[in-house]
Amino acid sequence: MSERTPEPEADPTGENEGSLSRPGSERPAYVESTIIMTTVRVIAPFVLTLGAFVMLHGASSAGGGFQGGVIAATTVVMLGFAFGIEPIAAHLRNEHLALLLLAGVGTFLVVGFGGYLVGDNFLQVSGYETLFHNGSKYSIELVEVGIGVVVSGVITGLFFLLGTGVDTESNSDSEAEGDQ
Amino acid sequence: MSLSLPIAAVLLFMLGSALAAAVLRDVVGSIVAFAGYSFGVAVLWALLRAPDVALTEAAVGAGITTVLFLLTIARTSVSRSERFEGISLRSGLAVVAIVVTVGATVPALPPVGAAGTPVLAGDVSQYYLDNAYDQTGVTNVVTAVLVGYRGFDTLGEVAVVFAAGVAMLLVLRREAFV
Numbered sequence: 001m002s003e004r005t006p007e008p009e010a011d012p013t014g015e016n017e018g019s020l021s022r023p024g025s026e027r028p029a030y031v032e033s034t035i036i037m038t039t040v041r042v043i044a045p046f047v048l049t050l051g052a053f054v055m056l057h058g059a060s061s062a063g064g065g066f067q068g069g070v071i072a073a074t075t076v077v078m079l080g081f082a083f084g085i086e087p088i089a090a091h092l093r094n095e096h097l098a099l100l101l102l103a104g105v106g107t108f109l110v111v112g113f114g115g116y117l118v119g120d121n122f123l124q125v126s127g128y129e130t131l132f133h134n135g136s137k138y139s140i141e142l143v144e145v146g147i148g149v150v151v152s153g154v155i156t157g158l159f160f161l162l163g164t165g166v167d168t169e170s171n172s173d174s175e176a177e178g179d180q
Numbered sequence: 181m182s183l184s185l186p187i188a189a190v191l192l193f194m195l196g197s198a199l200a201a202a203v204l205r206d207v208v209g210s211i212v213a214f215a216g217y218s219f220g221v222a223v224l225w226a227l228l229r230a231p232d233v234a235l236t237e238a239a240v241g242a243g244i245t246t247v248l249f250l251l252t253i254a255r256t257s258v259s260r261s262e263r264f265e266g267i268s269l270r271s272g273l274a275v276v277a278i279v280v281t282v283g284a285t286v287p288a289l290p291p292v293g294a295a296g297t298p299v300l301a302g303d304v305s306q307y308y309l310d311n312a313y314d315q316t317g318v319t320n321v322v323t324a325v326l327v328g329y330r331g332f333d334t335l336g337e338v339a340v341v342f343a344a345g346v347a348m349l350l351v352l353r354r355e356a357f358v
Contacts, residue, residue, distance in 0.1 A: 054235065059318040059320055059323050060318070060320055061319075062231035062234075062235055062322075063235055063320075064322075064326065066236055066337075067235040067239050067240075070236075070239040070240055070244050071239055077244070077247055089358040092357075094356035094358050097358065101342060101345060104338070104342075105339070105342055108338055109335075112331070112335060122332070123327075123331035125316060125328050126315055126316065136315070136318075136328065137316065140323060140324070140327045143331070143334075144327065146338075147334070150341055150342055151341055153345070154342065154344055154345040155244055156357070157345050157348070157357035158248060158344070158345065158348055159247065159248070160357055162248055163251050
């Protein structure tokens with residue numbers, strides 16, 4: 001590392017130089033921008049559609065649950081950047097995000113254990129052919145949708161966790177709770 | 181492997197943005213350079229005809245990772261006293277040593293696209309290519325392998341993603357995502 005000389009212009013107080021976190025009052029505030037808000041309003045439906053397309057078309061073209069889930073979650077991320085993270089977070093409920101995660105993993109597991117019913121093995125998708133035509137293809141696509149739902153839920157959750165994150169007050173609160 | 185012009189250009193771009201990500205003092209600039217590097221990797225996968233990997237790299241590496249990095253860096257204090265990171269002799273020597281060591285293994289790799297590479301000549305990949313459509317009804321062999329043949333691995337990946345969300349809650353000592 002070279003010599004660190006705190007410049008007065010960069011950091012007026014100099015006391016936060018090199019510190020790991022800075023108080024909420026000094027964080028860059030949310031800036032309301034008409035251009036960003038309008039752009040996001042226009043392209044958000046298309047991004048969500050692209051995410052669903054990539055998620056559902058993994059069986060017949062490039063794509064799949066992981067990519068589609070990330071693209072779908074990008075919609076929420078863009079909304080957070082355009083309208084502020086806290087207002088968007090206020091519209092979401094934790095139960096819904098947790099339900100997304102559980103539904104995705106649950107779909108995968110249901111298809112997996114269903115393999116025992118229709119075939120001999122865990123995740124034996126070819127066994128679904130006996131149930132209905134193209135059964136293995138549709139069960140694979142169902143698994144892809146499950147993956148996409150988990151990924152989009154986790155990405156959205158990470159975004160809000162990092163965005164609203166640890167504030168000094170809430171952190172000390174939770175520590176006090178943990179002590180009790 | 182004959183280095184075609186587009187691939188050479190992308191490799192050059194990746195090298196430049198990787199260097200910029202390493203030596204830029206401004207962390208935000210460094211993150212943007214890192215996103216450029218990821219984008220270069222995505223373009224490289226697309227040029228090497230691996231669209232599935234390219235899509236993942238573009239969405240996860242260049243897209244969402246950059247957003248999460250920026251969110252995190254907004255919570256730290258950033259010094260903008262100099263434009264470039266100072267590089268000491270010792271860290272420079274360490275980098276050279278690592279590059280030489282890893283680079284020495286490169287000639288041992290088979291050329292890209294050579295017919296005799298194990299992944300092309302092996303029985304397993306030929307079996308997938310021959311039977312994927314008949315056995316799974318899926319026209320994208322990558323998806324057929326991911327879910328149809330190697331579904332258990334993919335279940336593990338989903339568990340990792342799920343664990344990432346839960347671990348984040350644990351680290352931040354919160355009980356709710358929002």
